[in-house]
Amino acid sequence: MRFLLIPDKFKGSLDAKEVIQAISRGILRIYPKAKIHSVLASDGGDGFLNAVSGNLNVREIAIDTVDPLQRKRQAVYLFDSANNTAYIELAKASGLELLTKDERDVMRTSTYGTGLQIRHAIEQGATEIYLGLGGSATNDGGIGIATALGYRFLDASGKELKPMGGNLLKIATIEKRSGAMDVSGVNFYAVNDVDNPLYGRQGAAYVYAQQKGATDESTRILDEGLRNLARVVAEVLNKEAADLPGAGAAGGTAYGLNVFLDAKFISGIDFLLELAHVHQLLKACPFDYIITGEGKIDKQTLHGKLIQGVVDIGEQYKIPVIAVCGQSDIEANGPKSISVKRILEITDTSKPLQYSMDNAAQLVEDSIATYFENSKGQEGNQNDP
Missing domain, CATH: 3.90.1510.10 (Glycerate kinase, domain 2)
Structure with a gap:
């Protein structure tokens, strides 16, 4: 399996590099031989x-x-x-x-x-x-x-x-x-x-x-x-x-x-994906998933933010996109509205918000691992090498 990671920060919890590390750990728990490429990106904001x-x-x-x-x-x-x-x-x-x-x-x-x-x-x-x-x-x-x-x-x-x-x-x-x-x-x-x-x-x-x-x-x-x-x-x-x-x-x-x-x-x-030569990478290598994310997915996500830019890349190259976030204000059928395969929300609603912010790295890792454990063998179009 090949994964391309292009997340934003989780403001107040993790910077983009830490999000990449947590997603990578979650993937490797399920696909130890996975090939992971990451891009440290920003939509022009913090980072x-x-x-x-x-x-x-x-x-x-x-x-x-x-x-x-x-x-x-x-x-x-x-x-x-x-x-x-x-x-x-x-x-x-x-x-x-x-x-x-x-x-x-x-x-x-x-x-x-x-x-x-x-x-x-x-x-x-x-x-x-x-x-x-x-x-x-x-x-x-x-x-x-x-x-x-x-x-x-x-x-x-x-x-x-x-x-x-x-x-x-x-x-x-x-x-x-x-x-x-x-x-x-x-x-x-x-x-x-x-x-x-x-x-x-x-x-x-x-x-x-x-x-x-x-x-x-x-x-x-x-x-x-x-x-x-x-x-x-x-x-x-x-x-x-x-x-x-x-x-x-x-x-x-x-x-x-x-x-x-x-x-x-x-x-x-677009500017930062160009700096990172992402288009060249996607033309050269097949990827099974692109994983993005940010602290909160809401209506503003539809107005040009980083996630929407990543989704556009996924659609262009016909690669499914998964978005992981701290909180989501998108309704149950919302993933279709922003053209992602799945939104993974890490916040544990049974506990105070601060718990999720303090433990965001582990929650991101666990959320990614759980998703791919449940979908292994059912989703994706490539076999684990």
């Missing part, structure tokens, strides 16, 4: 840098920057000197992981720290910059990044506004500082796998802001703020991108990257 460093010759650069609440901190990015290419993970300076639950306040958070990383990369000679956009603590439409690179956002009285979500509704005009950084020779790529527009019921605020600390009222204000930002950008910069699929990624950061830096949107999973 983006790990996936890049696992496939490219890059060096890590640490710089002084600020977190989402403008507190000093260090954050790293990756640099490929041979190709003058930088890889930046938004979550390293602007991520939800940097805040305690009580500190989450999406009205005050900003992507400014990520903008400082971009600025540093350009000063190092980067001519291409890839930004992984997942895991943000922000809903500022990318104005924090833009401010770090020389833009000013002014209210109706001409006063400069701090670049944070709560000020989006106050923006009346936009201008560039004298001496703003010249980015004309730099190609930017927003790497993400969501397809939400900037605003509206499927936009950045309504879909994501509450997990970042927003209330119902502040969610409404943030959505109106994003609408206002798009209106001012259209008037001042003559650019419209609010309806682009993916513009709402990372609290509208993808939108900001597009209108302020001319960034192109690229699929995170």
Whole structure:
């Protein structure tokens, strides 16, 4: 039997490498001679840098920057000197992981720290910059990044506004500082796998802001703020991108990257599968199963996340896909809705959630082993070598 493993992390429990190890142990309990190939992947969210460093010759650069609440901190990015290419993970300076639950306040958070990383990369000679956009603590439409690179956002009285979500509704005009950084020779790529527009019921605020600390009222204000930002950008910069699929990624950061830096949107999973030469591998070797997974499978899984990208690969090469997860909000007939053969949910509902999180590795291993023990001889189209 041949298995290709392409899981995401189980947030709060296991990183992607640990998930791969647990799945591998489960497989080998049933098929000791199985051939297992794994890909450390990311959809552009948390773990983006790990996936890049696992496939490219890059060096890590640490710089002084600020977190989402403008507190000093260090954050790293990756640099490929041979190709003058930088890889930046938004979550390293602007991520939800940097805040305690009580500190989450999406009205005050900003992507400014990520903008400082971009600025540093350009000063190092980067001519291409890839930004992984997942895991943000922000809903500022990318104005924090833009401010770090020389833009000013002014209210109706001409006063400069701090670049944070709560000020989006106050923006009346936009201008560039004298001496703003010249980015004309730099190609930017927003790497993400969501397809939400900037605003509206499927936009950045309504879909994501509450997990970042927003209330119902502040969610409404943030959505109106994003609408206002798009209106001012259209008037001042003559650019419209609010309806682009993916513009709402990372609290509208993808939108900001597009209108302020001319960034192109690229699929995170497609980008990283290409780095890992997965298509070449699948053309060269027959596989019986592809196994993917993440901490929670829900409706957002259908909107471009890593699992959907893996499922697309499985369909292209006619290989069944199994998804293992901590929790699933997909209904009983749901596997068909995301085109997977089976969803394996590891959470033990008879015990507190913390038990499953603390024992996730063993539960993943046991779930995989149980599935293949029960299906051995009945499923798959190859015999165990």
